Amino acid sequence: MPIPTALDGTAASAQPSVSPRVAIVTGGSRGIGRRTVGRLAADGYAVVVGYAGNRDEAEAAVKEAVAGGGRAVAVRADVADEHAVAALFDTAEAEFGGVDVVVHAAGRMHLAPIAELDLAVLDDLHRTNIRGTFVVVQQAARRVRPGGAIVTFSTSVVGLAFPGYGAYAAGKGAVEALTLILARELRGRDVTANAVAPGPTATDLFLDGKDEETIARLAAQPPLERLGTPADIAEVVAFLAAPAGHWINGQVVRANGGII
Numbered sequence: 001m002p003i004p005t006a007l008d009g010t011a012a013s014a015q016p017s018v019s020p021r022v023a024i025v026t027g028g029s030r031g032i033g034r035r036t037v038g039r040l041a042a043d044g045y046a047v048v049v050g051y052a053g054n055r056d057e058a059e060a061a062v063k064e065a066v067a068g069g070g071r072a073v074a075v076r077a078d079v080a081d082e083h084a085v086a087a088l089f090d091t092a093e094a095e096f097g098g099v100d101v102v103v104h105a106a107g108r109m110h111l112a113p114i115a116e117l118d119l120a121v122l123d124d125l126h127r128t129n130i131r132g133t134f135v136v137v138q139q140a141a142r143r144v145r146p147g148g149a150i151v152t153f154s155t156s157v158v159g160l161a162f163p164g165y166g167a168y169a170a171g172k173g174a175v176e177a178l179t180l181i182l183a184r185e186l187r188g189r190d191v192t193a194n195a196v197a198p199g200p201t202a203t204d205l206f207l208d209g210k211d212e213e214t215i216a217r218l219a220a221q222p223p224l225e226r227l228g229t230p231a232d233i234a235e236v237v238a239f240l241a242a243p244a245g246h247w248i249n250g251q252v253v254r255a256n257g258g259i260i
């Protein structure tokens with residue numbers, strides 16, 4: 001390998017190796033989080049892939065990142081379990097030296113009219129989607145290094161108000177409020193906090209339990225006349241996570257092809 005030289009022709013002194021930025025992606029085993037793992041790994045991040053139970057998919061996400069030349073490790077952690085989430089962050093610090101970006105993509109959905117929703121289901125859903133977000137961003141607020149970014153997930157349904165989405169949208173409204181307050185609480189830390197609010201996106205969460213007619217109807221709704229893809233959303237996340245996106249702070253980014 002040629003010895004690097006400075007512009008004046010003298011031998012350049014060896015540059016200290018620059019540590020890669022480190023990202024934690026909850027929900028990294030499937031869907032939007034899975035695609036975000038690959039996208040951030042391609043950008044040079046070392047990635048910790050969080051998952052709930054799908055170990056094979058999480059390991060596959062790690063393999064994809066490593067095959068692309070990146071570094072990654074999978075860690076099982078229920079996002080609502082503060083001890084498991086603290087251990088997830090500990091792993092990032094022990095394996096890769098710190099945390100720069102937290103993408104909290106883990107989430108669940110349950111659809112039912114408000115009049116019919118089983119309240120035990122409501123509590124369970126909110127445990128993952130509200131408590132889980134609180135637990136993850138609490139650790140992120142304590143540990144993300146200056147220059148870093150925190151990205152949570154809401155949904156465009158908070159604005160679209162589709163019938164049947166009451167429990168889910170209520171939880172995501174809480175995520176939006178929490179994220180915007182977090183951005184302000186991080187004053188002086190040089191860390192951003194934003195929520196991405198996708199519209200209908202082709203993942204298990206959206207597709208499971210819907211018939212073809214419903215999927216086609218929702219796909220036709222945005223002016224761009226298709227469903228979002230995990231890649232569409234991963235691009236937005238990668239921008240918010242990167243230094244180039246750092247001036248975007250305390251925002252809800254509705255990434256939905258223009259659906260209203």
Ligand SMILES: NC(=O)c1ccc[n+]([C@@H]2O[C@H](COP(=O)([O-])OP(=O)(O)OC[C@H]3O[C@@H](n4cnc5c(N)ncnc54)[C@H](OP(=O)(O)O)[C@@H]3O)[C@@H](O)[C@H]2O)c1
Nearest residue numbers: 027029030031032052053054078079106107201203205206
């Ligand atoms: N798809 C859409 O149309 C859409 C639209 C708007 C917003 N969103 C939001 O975008 C985010 C990603 O959704 P997605 O569509 O990619 O979902 P998905 O394909 O169903 O994947 C969900 C991911 O979350 C993980 N997860 C679920 N519960 C968890 C828990 N308690 N602890 C830790 N991990 C947990 C799953 O892990 P396992 O694989 O281990 O189960 C999986 O990796 C969610 O917050 C969702 O609400 C999605």
